[in-house]
Amino acid sequence: MTFAARSWQAWIVLLLTIVAAITLPFTTNSTGFNSTSAVITLALLIAAIIIDGLRLGNALKAVLLFIAAHGAAWLLISGIAGQEGTAKLSFYLAIAAAWLIAWRCVTLLSGLRVKNRSVDTALRILIPAIFGAWILIIWEALVRGAGIPFILLPPPAAIGQRIANSLPVLGADVRQTIFKSVFVGYVIGCAAGFVTAILADRVPFLRKGLLPIGNMVSALPIIGVAPIMVMWFGFDWPSKAAVVVIMTFFPMLVNTVAGLAASSHMERDLMRTYASGYWQTLWKLRLPAAAPFIFNALKINSTLALIGAIVAEFFGTPVVGMGFRISTEVGRMNIDMVWAEIAVAAVVGSVFYGVIALIERATTFWHPSIRGG
Amino acid sequence: MNPTQQYKRADGTQSAVIAASGLGLTFQTNDGPVQALSNVDLTIGKGEFVSFIGPSGCGKTTFLRAIADLEKPTAGTLTVNGMTPEQAREARAYGYVFQAAALLPWRTIERNVGLPLEIMGNTKADQQARIKRTLDMVNLTGFEKKYPWQLSGGMQQRASIARALAFDADLLLMDEPFGALDEIVRDHLNEQLLELWARTNKTICFVTHSIPEAVYLSTRIVVMSPRPGRVTDVIESTLPRERPLDIRETPEFLSIAARVRDGLRAGHSYDD
Numbered sequence: 134m135t136f137a138a139r140s141w142q143a144w145i146v147l148l149l150t151i152v153a154a155i156t157l158p159f160t161t162n163s164t165g166f167n168s169t170s171a172v173i174t175l176a177l178l179i180a181a182i183i184i185d186g187l188r189l190g191n192a193l194k195a196v197l198l199f200i201a202a203h204g205a206a207w208l209l210i211s212g213i214a215g216q217e218g219t220a221k222l223s224f225y226l227a228i229a230a231a232w233l234i235a236w237r238c239v240t241l242l243s244g245l246r247v248k249n250r251s252v253d254t255a256l257r258i259l260i261p262a263i264f265g266a267w268i269l270i271i272w273e274a275l276v277r278g279a280g281i282p283f284i285l286l287p288p289p290a291a292i293g294q295r296i297a298n299s300l301p302v303l304g305a306d307v308r309q310t311i312f313k314s315v316f317v318g319y320v321i322g323c324a325a326g327f328v329t330a331i332l333a334d335r336v337p338f339l340r341k342g343l344l345p346i347g348n349m350v351s352a353l354p355i356i357g358v359a360p361i362m363v364m365w366f367g368f369d370w371p372s373k374a375a376v377v378v379i380m381t382f383f384p385m386l387v388n389t390v391a392g393l394a395a396s397s398h399m400e401r402d403l404m405r406t407y408a409s410g411y412w413q414t415l416w417k418l419r420l421p422a423a424a425p426f427i428f429n430a431l432k433i434n435s436t437l438a439l440i441g442a443i444v445a446e447f448f449g450t451p452v453v454g455m456g457f458r459i460s461t462e463v464g465r466m467n468i469d470m471v472w473a474e475i476a477v478a479a480v481v482g483s484v485f486y487g488v489i490a491l492i493e494r495a496t497t498f499w500h501p502s503i504r505g506g
Numbered sequence: 507m508n509p510t511q512q513y514k515r516a517d518g519t520q521s522a523v524i525a526a527s528g529l530g531l532t533f534q535t536n537d538g539p540v541q542a543l544s545n546v547d548l549t550i551g552k553g554e555f556v557s558f559i560g561p562s563g564c565g566k567t568t569f570l571r572a573i574a575d576l577e578k579p580t581a582g583t584l585t586v587n588g589m590t591p592e593q594a595r596e597a598r599a600y601g602y603v604f605q606a607a608a609l610l611p612w613r614t615i616e617r618n619v620g621l622p623l624e625i626m627g628n629t630k631a632d633q634q635a636r637i638k639r640t641l642d643m644v645n646l647t648g649f650e651k652k653y654p655w656q657l658s659g660g661m662q663q664r665a666s667i668a669r670a671l672a673f674d675a676d677l678l679l680m681d682e683p684f685g686a687l688d689e690i691v692r693d694h695l696n697e698q699l700l701e702l703w704a705r706t707n708k709t710i711c712f713v714t715h716s717i718p719e720a721v722y723l724s725t726r727i728v729v730m731s732p733r734p735g736r737v738t739d740v741i742e743s744t745l746p747r748e749r750p751l752d753i754r755e756t757p758e759f760l761s762i763a764a765r766v767r768d769g770l771r772a773g774h775s776y777d778d
Contacts (some may be wrong), residue, residue, distance in 0.1 A: 330591050397608070399605075402602075402604070403602070404609050405575075405576060405595070406574055407621075408595055409600065409625045417624070417625065418610065421610070497612075498612075499653060
């Protein structure tokens with residue numbers, strides 16, 4: 134074993150572990166951490182340093198480092214649970230060391246060249262997953278270690294527990310907000326923007342008159358519009374869908390209008406030489422050329438729709454819905470429920486965006502931005 | 507049925523595919539009017555291969571675009587197959603090949619070639635047969651399922667020629683189709699174009715910058731000059747219809763090329 138083979142992470146881990154060992158114990162009162170678990174934690178860190186210097190295959194080394202890093206993190210977090218706010222310097226140093234080992238593990242994983250496609254796909258998912266997990270681990274360790282009040286920032290484990298315990302409520306909220314308000318509003322708003330763009334393209338008078346008004350609609354403050362929509366369409370989801378329609382209409386209109394101008398003069402001359410009619414040229418040339426623009430609008434709107442629907446629920450709603458839950462649970466100091474809703478909204482929003490991005494890749498595969506040059 | 511036969515001239519002579527007389531075209535620009543074409547008289551008969559050559563701004567592309575009804579003349583008369591250019595365009599009387607291939611990137615080569623056929627409403631079976639035949643004509647068999655961006659520039663331009671041939675118009679308008687290609691590919695495509703012309707007996711109007719290309723391809727060379735765009739010379743080629751590439755070293759070829767060069771120089775003397 135040569136020392137030169139070690140990574141820079143290993144050297145810093147070595148330094149952190151030494152200082153952590155000198156400044157033991159991990160907490161001001163030692164009831165949670167018995168000396169055994171402290172010793173095992175430090176032993177895991179030392180083991181990781183040694184493993185990193187061994188002549189092993191990168192895959193095996195990554196697996197061993199993975200075990201060491203997460204074992205140490207688990208010991209640290211389960212030790213601090215129940216005695217929040219008592220962590221000392223060595224606790225943070227040990228967490229930092231474990232994090233560096235995980236970093237080294239990810240570096241090794243991303244350097245792997247795998248021929249098997251499914252293994253390659255698994256790796257591509259695993260690497261960001263480890264990365265994301267460590268954001269949560271550090272969040273958990275810092276919040277518990279420093280004893281940050283629950284109301285300011287609950288630890289992720291508590292949020293996860295809340296999600297697991299409130300699945301029926303969260304499910305009902307998702308049904309109300311996502312599947313009714315967002316989905317209906319998004320479809321109507323995008324479709325209306327698209328049709329208006331085609332009309333504006335076809336009828337010059339609309340192009341001159343409608344686009345400036347569309348511009349004004351986009352500038353309407355959603356906070357002001359939402360209560361009015363509640364007056365017009367009632368407390369239930371249609372008023373939220375109406376807010377989403379207003380929010381999504383304009384990005385689709387502007388992008389489609391820009392997209393319809395995206396085909397080149399030469400391409401349009403070509404269609405003219407075939408004596409192609411307006412609708413044929415639209416269908417066979419201008420809409421396919423506009424597809425990248427239209428997908429851009431669909432992606433922008435997917436996040437806008439979510440924001441619009443949640444915020445709109447702050448202004449009157451039946452006793453269900455993500456926005457309603459957030460506003461009432463804040464009032465009841467149930468911050469973990471607020472975070473649970475935020476987490477669900479983030480996941481749903483990402484899935485929504487991801488599905489559209491996948492459809493985009495399949496449809497506009499020909500565009501230089503996707504086929505790569 | 508031959509469309510030119512329907513449009514015999516009053517005097518009963520062989521009708522012209524293209525007849526321009528006193529043709530003028532003025533663009534209104536922000537810097538005032540620009541006279542792109544002035545007093546052009548030209549008649550092109552069936553089966554001719556006519557090249558238009560001249561420096562930039564001489565109106566050769568504008569003339570081609572006027573034939574194609576992509577620009578409207580502002581003076582004189584212009585007929586295509588005895589019709590107005592607009593009627594001719596609506597009758598799909600010509601295929602147009604642009605300077606760039608202008609293939610639609612979301613369509614495969616066969617669907618690009620089939621584009622005019624889809625627009626013109628040919629049956630699926632007929633489309634397939636024509637696509638196969640025209641791709642074979644430009645030696646692109648085997649590339650049906652490729653996308654344009656997967657092919658070289660020369661192949662793309664050949665696909666665009668196949669597209670212009672697919673609906674069997676008797677008139678082919680080509681606007682510097684090989685201008686962006688390198689010399690070797692260009693020679694090759696010139697040879698293939700002559701072959702195709704001999705086989706199909708189409709009327710071809712061909713805009714080019716290159717004297718050897720014009721002389722090699724044409725039965726007639728129209729020399730044009732700018733400011734205002736006009737025809738300064740029309741040269742009948744004495745070369746045989748059968749032209750191997752090495753005909754370009756014969757004295758006859760060189761003398762025609764010299765005449766074209768003189769014509770271009772005479773047009774230019776106005777600038778100096």
